[in-house]
Amino acid sequence: xxxxxxxxxxxxxxxxxxxxxxxxxxxxxxxxxxxxxxxxxxxxxxxxxxxxxxxxxxxxxxxxxxxxxxxxxxxxxxxxxxxxxxxxxxxxxxxxxxxxxxxxxxxxxxxxxxxxxxxxxxxxxxxxxxxxxxxxxxxxxxxxxxxxxxxxxxxxxxxxxxxxxxxxxxxxxxxxxxxxxxxxxxxxxxxxxxxxxxxxxxxxxxxxxxxxxxxxxxxxxxxxxxxxxxxxxxxxxxxxxxxxxxxxxxxxxxxxxxxxxxxxxxxxxxxxxxxxxxxxxxxxxxxxxxxxxxxxxxxxxxxxxxxxxxxxxxxxxxxxxxxxxxxxxxxxxxxxxxxxxxxxxxxxxxxxxxxxxxxxxxxxxxxxxxxxxxxxxxxxxxxxxxxxxxxxxxxxxxxxxxxxxxxxxxxxxxxxxxxx
Amino acid sequence: xxxxxxxxxxxxxxxxxxxxxxxxxxxxxxxxxxxxxxxxxxxxxxxxxxxxxxxxxxxxxxxxxxxxxxxxxxxxxxxxxxxxxxxxxxxxxxxxxxxxxxxxxxxxxxxxxx
Numbered sequence: 001x002x003x004x005x006x007x008x009x010x011x012x013x014x015x016x017x018x019x020x021x022x023x024x025x026x027x028x029x030x031x032x033x034x035x036x037x038x039x040x041x042x043x044x045x046x047x048x049x050x051x052x053x054x055x056x057x058x059x060x061x062x063x064x065x066x067x068x069x070x071x072x073x074x075x076x077x078x079x080x081x082x083x084x085x086x087x088x089x090x091x092x093x094x095x096x097x098x099x100x101x102x103x104x105x106x107x108x109x110x111x112x113x114x115x116x117x118x119x120x121x122x123x124x125x126x127x128x129x130x131x132x133x134x135x136x137x138x139x140x141x142x143x144x145x146x147x148x149x150x151x152x153x154x155x156x157x158x159x160x161x162x163x164x165x166x167x168x169x170x171x172x173x174x175x176x177x178x179x180x181x182x183x184x185x186x187x188x189x190x191x192x193x194x195x196x197x198x199x200x201x202x203x204x205x206x207x208x209x210x211x212x213x214x215x216x217x218x219x220x221x222x223x224x225x226x227x228x229x230x231x232x233x234x235x236x237x238x239x240x241x242x243x244x245x246x247x248x249x250x251x252x253x254x255x256x257x258x259x260x261x262x263x264x265x266x267x268x269x270x271x272x273x274x275x276x277x278x279x280x281x282x283x284x285x286x287x288x289x290x291x292x293x294x295x296x297x298x299x300x301x302x303x304x305x306x307x308x309x310x311x312x313x314x315x316x317x318x319x320x321x322x323x324x325x326x327x328x329x330x331x332x333x334x335x336x337x338x339x340x341x342x343x344x345x346x347x348x349x350x351x352x353x354x355x356x357x358x359x360x361x362x363x364x365x366x367x368x369x370x371x372x373x374x375x376x377x378x379x380x381x382x383x384x385x386x387x388x389x390x391x392x393x394x395x396x397x398x399x400x401x402x403x404x405x406x407x408x409x410x411x412x413x414x415x416x417x418x419x420x
Numbered sequence: 421x422x423x424x425x426x427x428x429x430x431x432x433x434x435x436x437x438x439x440x441x442x443x444x445x446x447x448x449x450x451x452x453x454x455x456x457x458x459x460x461x462x463x464x465x466x467x468x469x470x471x472x473x474x475x476x477x478x479x480x481x482x483x484x485x486x487x488x489x490x491x492x493x494x495x496x497x498x499x500x501x502x503x504x505x506x507x508x509x510x511x512x513x514x515x516x517x518x519x520x521x522x523x524x525x526x527x528x529x530x531x532x533x534x
Contacts, residue, residue, distance in 0.1 A: 147520070148520065169466070180520070182520045208518070209518065209519070209520060213519055213520035214517065214518070214519050214520075215517075215518045215519075216435055216438060216475065216515045216516065216517060216518060217440065217515055217516040217517075217518055218438075218440055218465070218466045218468065218473070218475035218515055219466065219475075219518070220518050221466075221468050221471070221473070221475075222466050222468060225468055225469075225470045225471075228470065229470075238520060238521050239518050239519060239520055239521055240518060240519070240521055241433040241516045241517050241518050241519065242433050243433040243434065243516045244516075245440065245513060245515070245516040246440070246442070246511055246513055247440040247442065247468065247471065247473045247475075247513065248516070250442070250471040250473065251468060251470060251471050251473075254470055254471060265521035267521060268521055274521070275516070328520075328521050329521050330520055330521040333521075
């Protein structure tokens, strides 16, 4: 305990007073006590998680407040006003710890100081994600991970989730915890703090596949409907089947008409359709490339492919605070969801974001005897170019709207004059 | 033969005993419709209100012998399809299996860059 205290006080002293810091507070293991403590702590900062089964609460607050909490717990002098405001809460606290004590980097919105092991994360480099982060980190985007659920307590992901975590359509409850690992990996690439394309996007886990990674077209349809009814901007689906289903197509059409961008994996059979990705008009189908931007041998070649992204040896999150390397078009899909998540908050126009993605993709070529569009779609996604163009397109869009506001009305007036 | 049949099923990707039925909007959610499906031997698993579709499971009673199962299923499918002819439903289809699209999983201990 003494060593921890020394380490913590040294770190806290080195921080500026107003610098935000994520800390983990240990309380008495009693649900009511935890809830009361959390209620009080909300005055201090943003509660990122109140753990249900273990006696911990994580909170982002200033380092000055974190120091006051630590001082109280370790029986040092505390500012009287601070102590008065939080007396009851402070009494039920047992210890305080930095949430990320190994890297000692605070979890902070719009921070440029995220820990980025670039050697591992070539995928983010290849799509221009780091450059894009200078303009957008996805704050304001709502992305649903329609998958096996997500471990929303993973340190990379916990701050992407709000109180509403999503929905579990396998057990029909509101706890979409991942029991497979696939969805957590996908979520990590979409919006993980270190390994994600849109690290500040808000995530929602929609569990439609069970612990074996299996479900039905209608659990997926239920997930899409949930996304639509909850005003989600982008719904990522790293899943599929070789057979089309009318019911699934119906809901994809409806969600697309309601401005939900549906993004799906092109499939891993090498050739042929994979649904829902192959519902061409309503779903963005994502093919996989490797580190050298070559076609990944497993990635389905098909006429509905729209865009490509890295999908071979992708490093991302795994339940229990772990990391793993997976391959598949499942891993390509979240790069696109993330890239759209960077642009959508800037344009507030999903169609414009999608169009911009195709316009700015890096064209790829293959020596294989197939049309390049069938292999790669428009090419490799470039998040940085997407953002540059989105600003430009939005400007043009605004000018056009201002200049030609209600053009039909004006034409109507002219026609009326001529006739009469 | 049995293995071939199993392979065929996997290729088509259908889930045995699970169906999607799109109901005409005026009948969707009505107790009478749900009761009718129940009486035909189906349980509603998922209701998708936005597209007026039920995902239903066929319950096969234990007393049906293994050799008679296929005939039983066919008979129930015909009954289900008759709802389209009678003007209650728009279409009936077999439910399709969905799976994760990962190709390969490798444990990574975090020590070496990939």
